[in-house]
Amino acid sequence: MRADAFLAAAEALPFGRFDDLAGAGGLVVVAPHPDDESLGCGGLIAEARAAGRALRLIVVSDGAGSHPNSRAYPPESLTALRERETVEAASILRLGPEHITFLRLPDGAVPSSGPDAENAARAIAGVAASCAAGGIVVTWRHDPHCDHAASAAIVALARPLCPGLRVHAYPVWGWSLPPDTEIADEPRGLRLDVSAHRAAKERAIRAHGSQVTDLIDDDPEGFRLPPEMIARFLGSHEIFLEVAA
Structure with missing residues (x-):
């Protein structure tokens, strides 16, 4: 199935509820980078917290890889900045810092296998157990970014450690796939209505100032989220694709 047909079908998935993602338990959101959680799951996070889940x-x-040439923000400073931005974004969505875990694997080189990936998988399983999680969401394995695909692979490693855990994927960079990219299966999953949380989600995205503004202005090669990409994530729903066991 071509990517353009797959994504069009994903946009027509039936609407579901939080319970369809997590059952009666909690939920773990896995984000490859600080900001992916706000882009792909900001509405979901706000919905969960509003419901007391x-x-x-x-x-x-x-x-630390978003602005590799910045002198004002060398890697350690950039990591600290992006973590502060994540905490601020999460607070807008009513998620406290005590519920955030930073694994700090290398940006641009997150492993999909080997000891570091296995350690990350065990950490994810531990967090899932701490909130009696019934589900986990992670970026789509077809996202054309190595860290997004690696994060999906790490969750696959964690899955056997969490029997019965439901796994869903959320596309981020997948929306930019070349239309003729072949995707093996037709989409299964759901759309979540997040229209009630749109304003909070937009504030959370914009809390990642290093990614959406010229806050870091001394690296001409630095990354900045394109306005059209931000707009793509400010619709009335979020998409979660079922990941088969």
Whole structure:
């Protein structure tokens, strides 16, 4: 199935509820980088917290690769900045810092296998157990970014450690796939209505100032989220694709 047909079908998935993602338990959101949680799952996080459901956020990479040439923000400073931005964004969505775990794997080189990936998988399983998680969401394995695919692979490693855990994927960079990219299966999953949380989600995205503004202005090669990409994530729903066991 071509990517353009797959994504069009994903946009027509039936609407579901939080319970369809997590059952009666809590939920773990896995974000490859600081900001992916706000883009792909900001509405979900706000919906869970508004309903009083347990939710934990795990950020996989250290985020230090977004501005590699900045002198004002060398890697350690950039990591600290992006973590502060994540805490601020999460607070807008009513998620406290005590519910956020930063794994700090290298941005741009998150492993999909080997000891570091296995350690990350065990950490994810531990966080899932801490909130009696019934589900986990992670970026789509077809996202054209190595860290997004690696995060999906790490969750696959964690899955056997959490029997019965439901796994869903959320596309981030997948929306930019070339239309003729072949995707093996037709989409299964759901759309979640997040229209009630749109304003909070937009504030959370914009809390990641290093990614959406010229806050870091001394690296002409630094990353900045394109306005059209931000707009793509400010619709009335979020998409969660079922990941088969």
